[in-house]
Amino acid sequence: MKRTLLALATAVPIVFSAHAADKVKVGFISTLSGPNAAIGGDIRDGFNLAIKLAGGKLGGLPAEVIVADDQLNPDVAKQNADRLLKRDRVDFVTGTVFSNVVLAIAPQVLESKTFFIGPNAGPAQYTGAQCNPFFFVSSWPSEAYSEAAGQYVTQRGFKNVVFLAPNYQGGKDAANGFKRYYKGKLAEELYTKLGQLDYAAELAQIRAAKPDALYVFLPGGMGINFIKQFVASGMSKDIQLVVPLWGSDQDIIRAVGDPMLGLFSLGHWTIDLDNPANKRFVAEFEKEYKRLPTGYAASGYDTGLLLDASIRKVKGKIEDKEALRAALKSADFKSVRGDFKFGANQFPVQSYYLQVVAKTADGKIAHKTMGTVLTNRGDAYVQDCKMK
Amino acid sequence: MSGILLLEQSLNGLQFGLMLFLLAAGLTLVFGIMDMINLAHGSLYMVGAFLAATFAELTGSFWLAVGLSLVGTALIGMALEMSVLRRLYARDHLSQVLATFAIILIANELVRIIWGPQVPLSTPPALAGPVQIVPGLDYSSYRLVIIAVGLAVAALLYLAVARTRAGMLVRAGASNREMAIAMGVNIKRLFTIVFGFGAALCAIAGAMLGPILAVQVGMGESILILAFVVIVIGGIGSVRGAFLASLLVGVADTFGRVLLPPALASMVIYILMAAVLFWRPQGLFPSHG
Numbered sequence: 001m002k003r004t005l006l007a008l009a010t011a012v013p014i015v016f017s018a019h020a021a022d023k024v025k026v027g028f029i030s031t032l033s034g035p036n037a038a039i040g041g042d043i044r045d046g047f048n049l050a051i052k053l054a055g056g057k058l059g060g061l062p063a064e065v066i067v068a069d070d071q072l073n074p075d076v077a078k079q080n081a082d083r084l085l086k087r088d089r090v091d092f093v094t095g096t097v098f099s100n101v102v103l104a105i106a107p108q109v110l111e112s113k114t115f116f117i118g119p120n121a122g123p124a125q126y127t128g129a130q131c132n133p134f135f136f137v138s139s140w141p142s143e144a145y146s147e148a149a150g151q152y153v154t155q156r157g158f159k160n161v162v163f164l165a166p167n168y169q170g171g172k173d174a175a176n177g178f179k180r181y182y183k184g185k186l187a188e189e190l191y192t193k194l195g196q197l198d199y200a201a202e203l204a205q206i207r208a209a210k211p212d213a214l215y216v217f218l219p220g221g222m223g224i225n226f227i228k229q230f231v232a233s234g235m236s237k238d239i240q241l242v243v244p245l246w247g248s249d250q251d252i253i254r255a256v257g258d259p260m261l262g263l264f265s266l267g268h269w270t271i272d273l274d275n276p277a278n279k280r281f282v283a284e285f286e287k288e289y290k291r292l293p294t295g296y297a298a299s300g301y302d303t304g305l306l307l308d309a310s311i312r313k314v315k316g317k318i319e320d321k322e323a324l325r326a327a328l329k330s331a332d333f334k335s336v337r338g339d340f341k342f343g344a345n346q347f348p349v350q351s352y353y354l355q356v357v358a359k360t361a362d363g364k365i366a367h368k369t370m371g372t373v374l375t376n377r378g379d380a381y382v383q384d385c386k387m388k
Numbered sequence: 389m390s391g392i393l394l395l396e397q398s399l400n401g402l403q404f405g406l407m408l409f410l411l412a413a414g415l416t417l418v419f420g421i422m423d424m425i426n427l428a429h430g431s432l433y434m435v436g437a438f439l440a441a442t443f444a445e446l447t448g449s450f451w452l453a454v455g456l457s458l459v460g461t462a463l464i465g466m467a468l469e470m471s472v473l474r475r476l477y478a479r480d481h482l483s484q485v486l487a488t489f490a491i492i493l494i495a496n497e498l499v500r501i502i503w504g505p506q507v508p509l510s511t512p513p514a515l516a517g518p519v520q521i522v523p524g525l526d527y528s529s530y531r532l533v534i535i536a537v538g539l540a541v542a543a544l545l546y547l548a549v550a551r552t553r554a555g556m557l558v559r560a561g562a563s564n565r566e567m568a569i570a571m572g573v574n575i576k577r578l579f580t581i582v583f584g585f586g587a588a589l590c591a592i593a594g595a596m597l598g599p600i601l602a603v604q605v606g607m608g609e610s611i612l613i614l615a616f617v618v619i620v621i622g623g624i625g626s627v628r629g630a631f632l633a634s635l636l637v638g639v640a641d642t643f644g645r646v647l648l649p650p651a652l653a654s655m656v657i658y659i660l661m662a663a664v665l666f667w668r669p670q671g672l673f674p675s676h677g
Contacts, residue, residue, distance in 0.1 A: 033500075033505075034505075034605070034606060035505065035506070035602070035604045035605070035606060035607075037505045038505065038506070167650045167651070191650040192645075192650065193650070193654045195610070197601040197602065197607075197610075198404065198600065198601060200400035200403070200404065200531070200642065201397060201400055201641075201642045201643075201645040201646055202645070204393055204396040204397050204400060204646065205393070205646055207392070207393070207396065207525070208390060208392065208393040221506075221602050221604060224602055225600070225601055225602055228599070228600065229528070229600060231516075232511065232516060232517070232518065232528040232529075232530060232531075232600075233518060233526070233527070233528050234517065234518025234526030234527075234528070235526075254508070255506070255508055255602070257510070259516075
């Protein structure tokens with residue numbers, strides 16, 4: 001008798017699987033502890049805000065978000081992914097911050113034919129030959145910010161530039177992107193240990209190189225420290241510092257304050273972008289969390305919107321992976337960044353903006369859009385992606 | 389390498405080395421006198437920085453905050469010694485490593501619960517800018533102050549260890565603990581005092597470096613490893629050795645980063661340590677009678 005009931009119980013979902021699912025489960029693996037916890041927190045808050053504004057639903061289905069902390073440790077992330085895929089049987093995996101974590105968990109997520117939506121790191125590997133039908137990135141391909149920086153520095157007429165990044169894959173990607181668009185002389189190409197906090201030795205080298213501009217790709221706390229020390233070294237008045245969007249966003253403004261004013265950055269979103277979706281996002285985010293959103297939060301929010309729109313498009317039938325993939329790929333939603341679509345490799349094709357840190361009308365310090373540096377930009381490897 | 393780069397890097401090496409010394413001095417005394425491996429030393433550095441940030445916000449004065457943090461961290465250090473670490477002296481090094489590693493984890497989580505992952509601490513406004521040392525070299529005035537504070541503390545420490553009665557007991561304990569006990573030294577109280585003193589030095593380093601680096605959870609771990617390298621090079625239990633080894637490590641690391649490719653630069657001080665262990669396993673300046 002018991003056995004029959006069990007068989008019946010397991011049979012029921014199969015019987016009804018042709019109809020819409022009764023809820024959607026999202027596995028959210030993110031860096032939520034350690035010095036970079038603020039990044040994961042921002043993505044999570046943005047993502048949750050999108051769900052909250054949709055009434056706790058994604059595309060009409062009640063949404064369950066299962067959050068797991070990867071501690072910026074690929075092994076921990078793999079265990080999280082295993083649990084989310086096998087025990088919780090999630091429909092989507094998202095939330096990841098760092099490329100090394102993405103590279104660690106992506107194989108098992110893709111193997112299980114679960115959709116992976118990268119809300120931040122978009123490792124170059126997956127843009128080319130390794131592209132995959134279940135792999136989406138909703139933020140930016142990992143070389144894009146640096147490409148925009150190279151383009152901007154060239155436009156401004158800088159001829160002697162120093163490049164500084166940590167010695168890891170993300171730093172190498174940044175160098176590739178920057179050099180693709182920067183046409184002048186690279187006075188120095190400096191690499192530091194990942195996680196280095198004191199930049200005195202690099203600052204001395206920069207001083208000796210006498211550049212007219214400096215592009216630094218230092219995520220999280222590394223960037224905070226570099227900027228503080230750069231300002232204290234007295235070089236900031238002679239050398240134009242250029243950073244990626246997150247190199248001068250709200251997390252860093254909170255830590256550094258006024259010396260941030262006048263700093264240029266490049267990214268796929270700016271807090272003041274003039275479109276209704278963004279205005280709503282910024283206002284609601286500030287109301288909900290009592291702080292201004294960062295680019296990370298904007299990507300998290302857009303990821304939520306993307307899921308919402310796609311699930312709605314398939315009318316909640318998330319078991320139909322082919323239809324769901326087509327819906328995701330159409331990116332049929334109003335992104336906070338303005339124009340946005342996916343390329344053949346399911347990475348964003350979008351505009352990159354120049355921002356400057358300035359005082360807003362109500363006395364806060366925030367980014368101000370100064371113009372568009374690249375439009376309709378995808379990435380350099382999409383032609384290697386043979387996926388249909 | 390131009391003269392200006394050489395001068396700037398020397399200052400950087402000196403500044404880095406002196407701050408390392410503040411950590412290594414406490415660590416080497418605890419290790420030397422109590423034969424105790426205290427991985428949680430870095431946690432006291434973190435606590436010192438967080439206390440300084442809190443006091444700076446409450447009082448509005450950076451220097452007052454450094455002083456208060458110094459006292460507060462010393463008290464926390466002594467409480468830690470009396471409540472937990474005291475029970476570990478008789479155990480083997482493995483137990484000490486495990487227990488003090490647990491303290492690191494507990495301290496990190498406690499700090500996160502109390503303060504959050506990170507708190508702001510800025511340089512005093514008067515020191516935020518650069519000063520011109522020679523034409524063509526504007527150096528951070530705050531880093532110069534760090535050098536001054538580091539040298540002053542090192543001098544005071546030297547006087548305290550070499551010229552005072554308490555210092556004599558510390559040296560006695562470091563060179564031969566059993567004999568010191570046999571001669572009637574109240575080793576229990578001495579341990580507590582030394583521990584509190586080491587914690588105070590940590591607090592100075594944490595508070596001074598906080599504005600340059602970042603006051604964040606886990607800040608103690610990376611610098612702790614360097615402090616261990618320093619005491620191995622300098623000779624365990626020797627404050628003089630810790631001082632010279634700190635400067636050596638500071639200068640080697642700073643110049644290594646300029647002169648060597650990045651992969652090799654991050655290894656320089658460990659190569660230095662390996663070389664010292666090979667030729668002088670007892671360290672460059674072992675503590676002796």
